[in-house]
Amino acid sequence: MAEREEMIRTQLERRGIQAPAVLDAMRAVPRELFVPEEISNKAYSDAALPIECEQTISQPYIVARMTELLELEPGQRVLEIGTGSGYQTAILASLAGWVYTIEWHLKLLNLAADRLERLEQTNVTFRCGDGSPGWPQQAPYDAIMVTAGAPTVPEPLQEQLAPGGRLVIPVGGMTNQTMVRVRRTESGFQREDHLSCRFVKLVGKEGWSD
Numbered sequence: 001m002a003e004r005e006e007m008i009r010t011q012l013e014r015r016g017i018q019a020p021a022v023l024d025a026m027r028a029v030p031r032e033l034f035v036p037e038e039i040s041n042k043a044y045s046d047a048a049l050p051i052e053c054e055q056t057i058s059q060p061y062i063v064a065r066m067t068e069l070l071e072l073e074p075g076q077r078v079l080e081i082g083t084g085s086g087y088q089t090a091i092l093a094s095l096a097g098w099v100y101t102i103e104w105h106l107k108l109l110n111l112a113a114d115r116l117e118r119l120e121q122t123n124v125t126f127r128c129g130d131g132s133p134g135w136p137q138q139a140p141y142d143a144i145m146v147t148a149g150a151p152t153v154p155e156p157l158q159e160q161l162a163p164g165g166r167l168v169i170p171v172g173g174m175t176n177q178t179m180v181r182v183r184r185t186e187s188g189f190q191r192e193d194h195l196s197c198r199f200v201k202l203v204g205k206e207g208w209s210d
């Protein structure tokens with residue numbers, strides 16, 4: 001697909017995305033399936049796009065960068081919070097062993113589950129509800145990705161990381177955040193700040209109240 005190849009080259013490689021597995025996953029997943037039909041002609045544009053329930057599908061570069069920060073190895077167990085369109089879910093599922101994904105809006109969750117089924121991606125468990133406190137029953141996870149902006153790093157998410165596990169989460173204000181990676185080490189947790197970004201807000205127990 002020419003548009004997808006162009007996206008890989010100009011939006012990802014040129015901006016420094018290097019991990020071959022991440023580039024291959026982005027090359028394999030048809031992004032046009034994950035945006036509302038009326039804007040499917042914009043699927044490969046260099047931007048976040050509006051989806052149902054007043055949410056957004058993240059910009060391709062942000063999806064690739066967050067995935068790279070997660071440092072997934074084949075067979076690993078991943079928790080994703082904020083399924084949204086399911087695009088990031090599909091990327092994660094193609095790299096990991098199993099993905100547990102939680103979405104607040106049932107409508108979005110159902111749409112995402114249908115899309116992954118169509119792509120025959122069967123290593124995903126979907127759940128509707130508040131993912132901000134994680135999913136302790138399925139823990140520990142090798143990697144946790146949050147794709148909505150949080151006021152602070154939720155303590156329970158750190159606790160659900162396996163030793164060596166990584167948590168990638170946008171943290172900061174309601175409209176602007178910093179992408180944070182927390183790694184669980186033998187002695188505790190190590191935090192690094194990465195790129196600045198803009199995500200819709202994380203709601204629920206560990207998110208923004210309203």
Ligand code: SAH
Pocket residue numbers: 055056057058081082083084085086087088089102103104105108129130131132147148200201202203204205207
């Ligand atoms: N990765 C998705 C991003 C969707 S936007 C994509 O690229 O399509 C973020 C999503 O997080 C929204 O769908 C929103 O409903 C969801 N969300 C926000 N707070 C949540 C919470 N506490 N639990 C689960 N999902 C949440």
